[in-house]
Amino acid sequence: MHPALQAGLTIVLGVGGCVGYFFFSNLILDRLIFPPKGKHIARNIRRANMLRPWLFLFPALAALAIYLAYPVFETLRLSVTERTVGGGSVFVGAANYQQMLAEQKFWEALRNNFVWLLVVPAASTAFGLLAAQLTDRLKWGNLAKSLIFMPMAISFVGAAVIWKLVYDARPEGTDQIGILNAIYIFFGGDAPQQWLTLPVWNNFFLMAVLVWIQTGFAMVILSAALRGIPEETVEAAIVDGAGPFQIFFKIKVPQIMGTIVVVWTTITIVVLKVFDIVFAMTNGQWETQVLANYMYDKLFRANDWGVGSASAMVIMALVTPILIWNIYNARKEMR
Template identity: 35%
Template structure:
């Protein structure tokens, strides 16, 4: 069974992939067969449909989350012996005492630049979804059924296909600065400024402006997501609806606001929600391009920084909980949207 659990050769790897798919299909088939009876009670059906998901999520996400919440109330300290040195176990690790308190939260909320970090996070979670969705929507509407639609869509989609790490490389060649007199620019944005007779700007020098320039990178990536989903939604608007509106004399902007927007409402909510959560979690861009500048930090980058140091791991748990709380408004908004939809359905 080595080929399945530790494949080495190319053939084994492909074989193990096929086997994995087959196992999955067989297991799911068995489950569905068991609940497929028309007379099966709905709780059994729900268990069959949801069982695997619940197990996966409970083990993979819920349990670690509970542990994280638990840890966020913990602080640990070394046990100090009479010789003023830490006391060691037989395996040479240091004995620690754990106490439960609100110290992690206290240190987060008394952090002098917490307000700025929260502010930056809010900017990200508001600007990224709104702007990316707006751009994706406008673009999708304009190019809809135009001659170059496929090509035009691909252009906006390309950034989606690039990893966050790749994005940081790409944008270096946009934002890079050299303000030595007469030096070559290697960033196109600064070269552009030079061409029109201005001085180059250090885009990534920190502060609010840099946050905006980093948000632009995220918008650049995510507009493709918005465009793809919204474009598909626009195409799902029945021809008759549009025709009827046209007969009523709607055109241009009116058609857009009266017909298009309401028809794709739920797609808009989906896109906004997904992008907002993505923006809340985004740390790669800030980490890779922020030049260790605390003024552009967001909660997710603080979390990663704390998480990677043994001394601040508990602190990072508290930040993860804060992140969790920040997503609640989005959850509530979605639940309310769902309720509304339920009523009209």
């Protein structure tokens, strides 16, 4: 089938199926299960109204159960089992976790993830807040915001390819197409550097890609928060003789601290799941391994579903508290 026809058919069937489900479920509920007639009209109407929201929520709840809850429990099951030669599985308890904890690559991945957690959310939020504050003062601020936000429209793999060209190194004596090496040679560098193979520093070069992407997200959210600050408080601070830095750090930042925390934690969740950038640029080589890439290596390269699933549970355990905290703060902001 032609892709365009297939897409059109999917849309028609999807929309038609949703409309049909809601129409017929209402019809069955009101006509067959709780018909508004007889001596129990009020009770039937009340029961139908109590059941109706759950009837409408059922497709979403079913999708969440199939695509979210089931994979979590299945991954947990796989993490405590071992594949047998015949294709079955046998319960091994915590053996997969013990094997994972004994591997140096796991600790390297965990260490790198914590470094990413320290650097990327802080840098992205700081640059986003700075961009939000400065662009609001410019006549062409909307254009500047569009340019800063543009990387958000690029996939992580696309961004990795772009930055891999930035870090590209050609043999000594040839023209450098990598911007970083071109600048390095221009300012008197000895020879082109293989930036992505430099221990420790290569992790920061990878982090720069995610900071570049997430700064736009942070800027948009924080810009909206800054615009929501009452002008009266800023004007009162100016009248009292406060300078620009005092107004920013003592008046504006405290009033949007809740939004800053939400942005910070949202980026933190992205960082804990980072995979594409590392996979496309270094594939975890040269001490750049992260947890998601380690999980991928175990699941699809080593074909070790037990240890791979165990590492997936570690990622989920790290993400869950931050996710709960993020939801809590987001709800508090909306009150």
